[in-house]
Amino acid sequence: MAVSSRTAVAVHALTFLAQWEREGLQSSAKIAESLESNPVLVRRVLGLLRDNGLVYPVEGSGGGWQLAMPAEQITLHDAYVAVEPGATVLPVHTHPPNQSCVIGRHMPPLLEAEFAAAQRAMEDRLTQTSIADLLRSVIRREGATPAPH
Amino acid sequence: MAVSSRTAVAVHALTFLAQWEREGLQSSAKIAESLESNPVLVRRVLGLLRDNGLVYPVEGSGGGWQLAMPAEQITLHDAYVAVEPGATVLPVHTHPPNQSCVIGRHMPPLLEAEFAAAQRAMEDRLTQTSIADLLRSVIRREGATPAPH
DNA sequence: CTTACTGTAACTATAAAAGTTGCAGTTGCG
DNA sequence: CGCAACTGCAACTTTTATAGTTACAGTAAG
Numbered sequence: 001m002a003v004s005s006r007t008a009v010a011v012h013a014l015t016f017l018a019q020w021e022r023e024g025l026q027s028s029a030k031i032a033e034s035l036e037s038n039p040v041l042v043r044r045v046l047g048l049l050r051d052n053g054l055v056y057p058v059e060g061s062g063g064g065w066q067l068a069m070p071a072e073q074i075t076l077h078d079a080y081v082a083v084e085p086g087a088t089v090l091p092v093h094t095h096p097p098n099q100s101c102v103i104g105r106h107m108p109p110l111l112e113a114e115f116a117a118a119q120r121a122m123e124d125r126l127t128q129t130s131i132a133d134l135l136r137s138v139i140r141r142e143g144a145t146p147a148p149h
Numbered sequence: 150m151a152v153s154s155r156t157a158v159a160v161h162a163l164t165f166l167a168q169w170e171r172e173g174l175q176s177s178a179k180i181a182e183s184l185e186s187n188p189v190l191v192r193r194v195l196g197l198l199r200d201n202g203l204v205y206p207v208e209g210s211g212g213g214w215q216l217a218m219p220a221e222q223i224t225l226h227d228a229y230v231a232v233e234p235g236a237t238v239l240p241v242h243t244h245p246p247n248q249s250c251v252i253g254r255h256m257p258p259l260l261e262a263e264f265a266a267a268q269r270a271m272e273d274r275l276t277q278t279s280i281a282d283l284l285r286s287v288i289r290r291e292g293a294t295p296a297p298h
Numbered sequence: 299c300t301t302a303c304t305g306t307a308a309c310t311a312t313a314a315a316a317g318t319t320g321c322a323g324t325t326g327c328g
Numbered sequence: 329c330g331c332a333a334c335t336g337c338a339a340c341t342t343t344t345a346t347a348g349t350t351a352c353a354g355t356a357a358g
Binding site: 007008011012015016019076089091094095101102103104106110111114119121122123124125137138139142 | 153154156157158160161164165168182183184185225229238239240241242243244245246247250251252253254255256259260263264266267268269270271272273274275278283286287288290291
């Protein structure tokens with residue numbers, strides 16, 4: 001199952017916005033520069049975050065993006081859910097199995113339940129870290145091994 | 150995110166083998182019939198399970214597959230690890246971000262740690278259910294709503 | 299009215315998975 | 329021996345998702 005790297009992009013962008021929050025709006029181009037990526041790609045992800053109320057954009061010249069709530073209140077799970085709506089980490093059968101076989105008749109719902117429980121465990125773990133936590137970790141690491149000048 | 154439906158096929162096949170254990174070897178064709186799938190596809194998955202010591206094959210006429218250990222000792226996690234080696238449920242950046250940005254410098258390792266922890270939580274949940282558990286559930290369900298004759 | 303943004307559609311390229319065909323190797327049995 | 333029933337595996341096609349790009353319309357500041 002597969003999940004894309006959109007969650008990584010989303011979390012990166014959110015942390016970037018948290019870091020430069022006092023400096024005002026940040027453009028998708030700036031964020032793309034930090035990601036070594038494309039502004040359109042970034043806007044696609046930011047658009048999903050916007051639809052979920054995590055960030056909000058300002059259009060027009062001098063516009064850009066900012067967090068829609070304190071970084072303390074945004075978890076990795078919020079980002080994940082926004083950019084991977086309805087994702088199934090462990091897909092079940094691609095097509096229904098043979099109904100004349102005992103296993104075939106009963107396996108799909110049982111597997112769905114097991115896989116959903118596993119995915120819930122993963123998502124629970126993602127709720128335990130906020131963007132603010134991540135930003136603090138970034139700053140702690142930067143203090144330990146600063147950039148070469 | 151992405152993981153294939155191979156885990157579903159693997160678990161289905163293992164449960165099938167557990168169900169017909171007393172009847173002796175089961176061919177990939179029989180298992181494929183239960184999955185409404187292709188024997189080659191099934192053999193591909195069974196080959197991975199074999200490489201991980203979960204099942205073993207007998208070649209030649211009258212050959213087939215059987216569990217290599219009691220169904221009680223095989224967990225969904227064993228199946229998952231066998232058929233999705235090195236899977237990363239939540240991929241990080243596809244390419245390294247900008248090293249001249251604080252976020253870019255420190256995000257990848259932090260994200261890897263977070264995502265790995267989340268994946269570990271998922272995998273932990275998978276260890277909690279065995280093939281024997283699943284087979285019991287199948288039989289319980291069959292008792293409740295038997296196949297139409 | 300120009301410049302700097304967001305918003306979005308439409309496209310290409312790439313990679314992974316699902317599914318199929320074909321065939322070589324092995325073994326039981328008549 | 330020779331056929332039939334298996335596994336093992338390479339090679340291929342099809343399908344789908346993602347990453348990335350190009351192009352352009354809409355909006356707002358100065």
